[in-house]
Amino acid sequence: VQVELLTTGSELLLGHVVNTHTAFLGRELFALGLRVGRQVSVPDGPAIGEALAEALGRADLVIVTGGLGPTSDDVTREIAAELLGLPLEFDPALLAKIDGYFTQRGRPADPLSRSQAMVPRGAFVLANDVGTAPGLALEAQGKLVVLLPGPPRELQPMWRDAFVPWFRARGDRPPLFEKNWCIVGIGESRVAQRIEAPLRVLGLPEIGYCARPGEVDLRLVSGDAALLERAAAVVRAEFGDAIATERHETLEGLVVRLATARGWTVATAESCTGGLLGHRLTNVPGSSAIYRNGWITYADTAKTSELGVPAALLAPGGPGAVSGEVARAMAEGARVRAGADLAVAITGIAGPGGGSAEKPVGTCWLAVASARGTEVVQKILSNDRETFKQMASQTALDLLRRALQIETSV
Amino acid sequence: VQVELLTTGSELLLGHVVNTHTAFLGRELFALGLRVGRQVSVPDGPAIGEALAEALGRADLVIVTGGLGPTSDDVTREIAAELLGLPLEFDPALLAKIDGYFTQRGRPADPLSRSQAMVPRGAFVLANDVGTAPGLALEAQGKLVVLLPGPPRELQPMWRDAFVPWFRARGDRPPLFEKNWCIVGIGESRVAQRIEAPLRVLGLPEIGYCARPGEVDLRLVSGDAALLERAAAVVRAEFGDAIATERHETLEGLVVRLATARGWTVATAESCTGGLLGHRLTNVPGSSAIYRNGWITYADTAKTSELGVPAALLAPGGPGAVSGEVARAMAEGARVRAGADLAVAITGIAGPGGGSAEKPVGTCWLAVASARGTEVVQKILSNDRETFKQMASQTALDLLRRALQIETSV
Numbered sequence: 001v002q003v004e005l006l007t008t009g010s011e012l013l014l015g016h017v018v019n020t021h022t023a024f025l026g027r028e029l030f031a032l033g034l035r036v037g038r039q040v041s042v043p044d045g046p047a048i049g050e051a052l053a054e055a056l057g058r059a060d061l062v063i064v065t066g067g068l069g070p071t072s073d074d075v076t077r078e079i080a081a082e083l084l085g086l087p088l089e090f091d092p093a094l095l096a097k098i099d100g101y102f103t104q105r106g107r108p109a110d111p112l113s114r115s116q117a118m119v120p121r122g123a124f125v126l127a128n129d130v131g132t133a134p135g136l137a138l139e140a141q142g143k144l145v146v147l148l149p150g151p152p153r154e155l156q157p158m159w160r161d162a163f164v165p166w167f168r169a170r171g172d173r174p175p176l177f178e179k180n181w182c183i184v185g186i187g188e189s190r191v192a193q194r195i196e197a198p199l200r201v202l203g204l205p206e207i208g209y210c211a212r213p214g215e216v217d218l219r220l221v222s223g224d225a226a227l228l229e230r231a232a233a234v235v236r237a238e239f240g241d242a243i244a245t246e247r248h249e250t251l252e253g254l255v256v257r258l259a260t261a262r263g264w265t266v267a268t269a270e271s272c273t274g275g276l277l278g279h280r281l282t283n284v285p286g287s288s289a290i291y292r293n294g295w296i297t298y299a300d301t302a303k304t305s306e307l308g309v310p311a312a313l314l315a316p317g318g319p320g321a322v323s324g325e326v327a328r329a330m331a332e333g334a335r336v337r338a339g340a341d342l343a344v345a346i347t348g349i350a351g352p353g354g355g356s357a358e359k360p361v362g363t364c365w366l367a368v369a370s371a372r373g374t375e376v377v378q379k380i381l382s383n384d385r386e387t388f389k390q391m392a393s394q395t396a397l398d399l400l401r402r403a404l405q406i407e408t409s410v
Numbered sequence: 411v412q413v414e415l416l417t418t419g420s421e422l423l424l425g426h427v428v429n430t431h432t433a434f435l436g437r438e439l440f441a442l443g444l445r446v447g448r449q450v451s452v453p454d455g456p457a458i459g460e461a462l463a464e465a466l467g468r469a470d471l472v473i474v475t476g477g478l479g480p481t482s483d484d485v486t487r488e489i490a491a492e493l494l495g496l497p498l499e500f501d502p503a504l505l506a507k508i509d510g511y512f513t514q515r516g517r518p519a520d521p522l523s524r525s526q527a528m529v530p531r532g533a534f535v536l537a538n539d540v541g542t543a544p545g546l547a548l549e550a551q552g553k554l555v556v557l558l559p560g561p562p563r564e565l566q567p568m569w570r571d572a573f574v575p576w577f578r579a580r581g582d583r584p585p586l587f588e589k590n591w592c593i594v595g596i597g598e599s600r601v602a603q604r605i606e607a608p609l610r611v612l613g614l615p616e617i618g619y620c621a622r623p624g625e626v627d628l629r630l631v632s633g634d635a636a637l638l639e640r641a642a643a644v645v646r647a648e649f650g651d652a653i654a655t656e657r658h659e660t661l662e663g664l665v666v667r668l669a670t671a672r673g674w675t676v677a678t679a680e681s682c683t684g685g686l687l688g689h690r691l692t693n694v695p696g697s698s699a700i701y702r703n704g705w706i707t708y709a710d711t712a713k714t715s716e717l718g719v720p721a722a723l724l725a726p727g728g729p730g731a732v733s734g735e736v737a738r739a740m741a742e743g744a745r746v747r748a749g750a751d752l753a754v755a756i757t758g759i760a761g762p763g764g765g766s767a768e769k770p771v772g773t774c775w776l777a778v779a780s781a782r783g784t785e786v787v788q789k790i791l792s793n794d795r796e797t798f799k800q801m802a803s804q805t806a807l808d809l810l811r812r813a814l815q816i817e818t819s820v
Contacts (some may be wrong), residue, residue: 011620013446015436016627019429022451026425036423038457041432041449044618051448071602071619105772106790112599130794151621153797209426268685268706274692275678275685278706282684283796285762287708293716294706296678296688302703302748306716338712352695386693 003034004059006051008066008076009150010043020152021065028159030208032167033176044073053083056143066150068133070112076147077118077136084140086120094125098132126162130154137166177225179232181218182244182251184398191216194238204231213387214394244401251397252280258404259290266400267338268294269307269330269345271321277346277393293338307333322347324365324376331367331374342403344368344396350388364392368399413444414469416461418476418486419560420453430562431475438569442577443586454483463493466553476560478543480522486557487528487546494550496530504535508542536572540564547576587638591628591645592654592661594808601626604648614641623797624804654811661807662690668814669700676810677748678704679717679740679755681731682774687756687803703748717743732757734775734786741777741784752813754778754806760798774802778809
């Protein structure tokens with residue numbers, strides 16, 4: 001199956017938005033046993049029709065993102081229907097659903113929405129639970145064309161919840177088996193070095209890596225389930241407790257799941273991450289069962305007044321805000337103040353300013369406090385501010401999951 | 411001038427790497443008065459030659475990224491030289507420079523480097539100060555082809571330090587003008603409804619929208635500066651103080667900039683956003699000058715113990731955690747405890763659980779407290795958890811920037 005992606009939108013080519021669809025869909029299609037042969041971006045307007053016609057001349061499956069909204073530059077639906085020779089038909093139930101989106105939010109229905117309720121004949125409508133523009137899967141002339149909305153927060157759940165089940169149910173392909181591991185604290189090239197040779201010996205051809213700040217997601221895919229089990233044993237033996245989870249779950253989802261199972265509460269004390277750790281934990285539905293309190297003590301004075309960090313640690317001549325002593329005092333202070341079972345603290349230098357020869361940008365101290373005592377860890381992370389924050393919060397979540405896994409089996 | 415980008419590398423299409431070149435080069439080319447008409451990604455291998463031949467059939471300037479390294483899948487240089495009919499010639503000075511890269515780092519010279527010292531006849535060599543692969547600018551058959559290395563940390567300085575000065579020196583081209591607005595609290599289709607007709611009357615052809623949770627970025631582009639000014643006046647008159655900024659900056663960047671200019675400090679009290687607001691503020695370098703304290707009071711008990719929210723407000727029969735009274739008490743409590751000039755509070759129902767007929771998922775109360783008093787606002791936002799959090803933090807940032815703009819002009 002030849003697959004192409006057509007990502008539309010002037011904002012992509014003007015550089016106002018980074019195209020994350022290609023990476024997302026590339027990984028997702030790979031999991032379906034498909035590889036993208038070409039990806040094209042064009043501006044809004046007539047270039048979409050030219051590019052789609054070219055893609056249809058080469059590929060069997062063409063995925064188009066963007067241009068499904070209600071405004072005048074949203075023309076993907078019309079162009080695709082015309083190229084495939086499918087008339088557009090008004091779907092009153094779909095319009096009712098779109099209007100419901102507005103009334104649920106106490107807003108008047110949008111008169112421009114009607115265009116979004118026009119469906120090419122025979123198309124499968126992909127529900128949009130996050131926005132108004134539905135996606136569409138069109139089959140004609142031996143081609144499958146899938147139209148998806150431009151915003152990633154709409155596209156990604158639509159892909160997973162609406163497209164993939166529909167596509168899998170079409171059932172004209174042999175099953176593929178897949179296993180995933182989230183490996184924390186080991187870089188991508190070291191992960192690759194440690195397993196590629198033994199997996200090649202086993203005869204496993206497809207190894208996928210997805211490196212994120214502080215973690216590598218490893219994916220093995222095979223049509224042979226027994227071979228995949230043997231490969232999984234190799235991975236588990238090699239990485240041991242650096243494997244946080246084998247499920248499709250985030251590290252924060254894992255922490256909430258483990259803490260909930262155990263009936264434990266978790267508190268956070270953040271300096272350099274500025275709330276990112278609390279944000280990630282509270283992205284997990286149900287996190288309120290385990291998370292009650294967090295502190296963002298960005299300034300030294302806040303560390304002392306809110307968490308009881310001794311002022312002497314922060315005074316000239318003391319170890320300073322970015323130190324194991326302060327991380328420990330923050331974690332222990334947060335645990336006591338919150339009355340929590342576990343507390344984690346992060347203090348570090350996110351940059352670009354604030355570094356020194358002794359404590360360069362990227363320096364991070366973390367501590368996790370529990371009834372068993374307090375563990376303190378130092379890391380040298382990225383010197384890019386946002387990557388640093390992501391890695392620091394990832395390290396904190398890893399400390400929490402390790403503390404939670406000590407006596408719980410995953 | 412027709413411009414196309416060809417970004418090569420299987421890792422882009424497998425989703426192992428997000429393509430940031432397109433956004434970077436799109437912005438950079440725009441600043442040179444050029445717009446990218448199409449961007450194509452293809453895997454390593456023969457697809458590069460096909461895609462480059464097609465691009466040369468359409469465009470005057472083609473920029474190719476990736477495939478300049480020393481290994482067998484790095485074939486861009488050879489393919490481009492062949493398509494343009496330029497023989498490759500060995501450049502001993504270039505090899506000496508590449509070898510110097512290794513010796514400077516105490517490593518033996520790489521025997522594979524010789525391929526990187528092969529230069530198509532007449533090409534301009536773009537120095538690589540960060541890695542070994544030089545870039546190349548090739549002119550032939552009325553086309554300009556620019557070959558750049560794949561790693562962003564090599565490509566970006568090479569572009570700015572080597573390509574742009576060389577390109578500018580070749581002579582000038584007509585400028586394009588651009589204006590941007592960040593409009594908060596009005597949906598994309600309502601923004602479009604309100605301005606498309608008057609802008610069409612003016613004769614402005616290019617209107618771009620980029621919708622994000624809680625904001626619409628509006629962009630007007632024209633080669634006619636006077637026309638663009640008239641269009642800008644229409645936009646300003648229509649949207650007034652819903653326009654947060656006309657600069658290329660985030661809302662959190664704007665808040666930090668305004669607060670810094672004013673010498674004010676800001677505190678945050680978050681319930682449903684769980685730290686996202688603090689995270690966004692601390693993504694801005696220099697935010698420590700204005701941000702010292704944040705609280706994540708996720709549980710009712712935390713709101714009372716940390717921020718002094720009266721327990722009666724949270725008890726049965728009271729207005730409850732998601733109410734204007736509690737938002738006000740959180741903001742005022744945070745302002746006093748932090749000794750801050752401004753404090754903002756967010757409490758709401760992010761879902762999926764916790765909603766009721768009276769307070770559905772998506773309900774959000776916010777308050778901003780200053781020496782002038784406290785303003786309380788209710789919003790019904792998305793019923794998708796992450797979108798809700800994003801929109802709630804966006805609304806809080808908008809309240810802060812409005813409070814900061816009251817007596818400051820942007």
